[in-house]
Amino acid sequence: MTIDESKALKKNTRVYWRGDAGDSGLVTETSWDAVTIAGNNGKVARVQQGDRRERERTPTKPRTG
Numbered sequence: 001m002t003i004d005e006s007k008a009l010k011k012n013t014r015v016y017w018r019g020d021a022g023d024s025g026l027v028t029e030t031s032w033d034a035v036t037i038a039g040n041n042g043k044v045a046r047v048q049q050g051d052r053r054e055r056e057r058t059p060t061k062p063r064t065g
Contacts, residue, residue, distance in 0.1 A: 006049045009035050019060030 001015075009015070009027050015037060017023040025039035034048045 003049050005051075006035070016059045020057035021028040021061060024059070 009030060011027055012029060013027045014024050015027060017025075023040070025037040025045075028038045028044075029033050029036040034044045036044060038044050042047050
């Protein structure tokens with residue numbers, strides 16, 4: 001995800017770690033410099049805009065496991 005794409009994220013948008021359909025989360029909060037993501041694994045992360053390169057808005061890999 002580019003910085004411009006990450007800035008456009010809205011609350012309740014699903015994002016995928018490295019495009020993996022089995023490793024996703026929902027954006028729960030947004031601010032000018034970061035988003036908070038509640039992962040499907042139960043973890044919550046606050047991610048700065050420059051650190052979103054490994055997240056995608058759509059899965060590019062099939063769900064594993």
